[in-house]
Amino acid sequence: MPELPEVEVLVRHLAPVLANRIIRDVEVRRAKILRPTSERQIRDRLRGARIAGVSRRGKYLLFTLEGARTKAPFQLVGHLGMTGRMYLQPSAAPLPKHTAVAFDLGDARFVFEDTRYFGRLTLDTTAIAALGPEPFDEAFSVDYFATALRRSAQSIKVKLLDQSLVAGVGNIYASEALFCAGISPRLAARRLAREQVERLRETIRSVLDEAIGLGSTVPLNWGAETGERNGLFYYGLTSGTSRYYEERLRVYDRAGEPCVRCGVSIQRLVQAARSTYYCPGCQTGRRVTAKIKPAKIS
DNA sequence: CACCATGTTCCTTG
DNA sequence: CCAAGGAACATGGT
Numbered sequence: 001m002p003e004l005p006e007v008e009v010l011v012r013h014l015a016p017v018l019a020n021r022i023i024r025d026v027e028v029r030r031a032k033i034l035r036p037t038s039e040r041q042i043r044d045r046l047r048g049a050r051i052a053g054v055s056r057r058g059k060y061l062l063f064t065l066e067g068a069r070t071k072a073p074f075q076l077v078g079h080l081g082m083t084g085r086m087y088l089q090p091s092a093a094p095l096p097k098h099t100a101v102a103f104d105l106g107d108a109r110f111v112f113e114d115t116r117y118f119g120r121l122t123l124d125t126t127a128i129a130a131l132g133p134e135p136f137d138e139a140f141s142v143d144y145f146a147t148a149l150r151r152s153a154q155s156i157k158v159k160l161l162d163q164s165l166v167a168g169v170g171n172i173y174a175s176e177a178l179f180c181a182g183i184s185p186r187l188a189a190r191r192l193a194r195e196q197v198e199r200l201r202e203t204i205r206s207v208l209d210e211a212i213g214l215g216s217t218v219p220l221n222w223g224a225e226t227g228e229r230n231g232l233f234y235y236g237l238t239s240g241t242s243r244y245y246e247e248r249l250r251v252y253d254r255a256g257e258p259c260v261r262c263g264v265s266i267q268r269l270v271q272a273a274r275s276t277y278y279c280p281g282c283q284t285g286r287r288v289t290a291k292i293k294p295a296k297i298s
Numbered sequence: 299c300a301c302c303a304t305g306t307t308c309c310t311t312g
Numbered sequence: 313c314c315a316a317g318g319a320a321c322a323t324g325g326t
Contacts (some may be wrong), residue, residue, distance in 0.1 A: 154315085
C-alpha cells in the first residue's frame with residue numbers, strides 16, 4: 001500500500017482520531033523496526049507523550065509528539081515499507097500476528113503491523129532531510145526537474161524512484177505517470193526533451209492527486225475485528241472492494257492486456273531489479289544504449 | 299519448488 | 313570519490 005497517495009490517505013484518517021491522545025505505554029514486538037533508536041529510548045520518550053499532530057513527507061509519516069514533562073515537541077518518524085499498516089483497534093482485541101509496535105492509548109490501541117518488517121518507527125529524522133521536494137510543492141518546478149534530470153544517465157523510470165529527486169513516487173506510480181505522459185520508461189533521464197519534462201511533471205502530479213482522491217472515497221473497514229462502528233479506524237477495504245485501487249491503474253500489473261489508449265499489448269520489463277509496465281505502442285523515446293557486459297574470464 | 303511483491307539500505311563494481 | 317546495479321532484509325501469495 002505505501003506510496004505517497006496511500007500514506008496521504010492514511011494520514012488524513014489518522015490525524016483526527018489520534019489528535020491529542022496520550023500514549024500511555026508502548027509495546028515493541030519487533031525492535032528492529034525502531035532502528036537506530038533503541039527500544040528503551042522509544043519507551044522513555046513516548047510514554048506519557050501527547051500526539052499533537054500527524055502529517056506526511058514523501059512516504060514518511062510524521063507524528064509530532066509533546067513530551068510528558070518537558071512539553072518540548074519532537075518528531076516520531078514512521079514508514080510503512082512494503083506491507084506496513086497502521087490503525088486503531090479496541091484495547092481488548094488481540095494484536096495481529098505481525099504487530100511490530102503497539103501504543104496503549106487507554107481506551108484503544110494504535111497498532112503498527114508489518115508482515116515483512118521493512119517499515120520503520122523511529123526518532124531518527126535523517127532520512128527526511130535527504131528527501132527531494134514534495135510533488136505538489138512549487139519547489140518541484142519545471143526548471144528544478146529539468147536540471148536534475150539532465151544530470152542523470154539512468155533510465156527515467158529508475159530515476160523517478162529516487163526519493164531525493166522528488167519525494168513519494170514509488171514503483172506503481174512511476175509506471176503510471178510515464179504511461180500518462182507517453183514517455184518510454186527506458187529513455188535516459190537526460191534525454192527527455194523540455195516538453196517531455198513538463199508533461200511528466202504534470203502527470204506525476206495528476207496521477208498522485210487522482211489516487212489520493214480515489215483513496216479518500218474508498219469505504220474503510222471500521223471496527224473490522226468486532227463489527228462495531230465505534231469510531232476506531234481500521235485501514236483496509238471492506239469486502240468486495242479489495243481490487244478497488246488495482247482496477248484504477250492503467251498499466252501497472254497489466255502485462256498482456258491491451259493498452260487503453262492504443263490497444264497494443266502492455267509489456268513488463270525489469271529495470272534495477274523491479275518490474276516496469278508500459279505500452280510499446282504509445283510510450284516513445286529512444287532507449288538507453290545497452291551496456292555490453294564483457295565476458296568474464298574465470 | 300520457482301518466482302513475484304507498493305521500499306530502503308548496504309555492498310560491490312565500474 | 314561518484315554513479316549504477318544488485319543483493320539483502322522477511323514473509324507470504326501464486
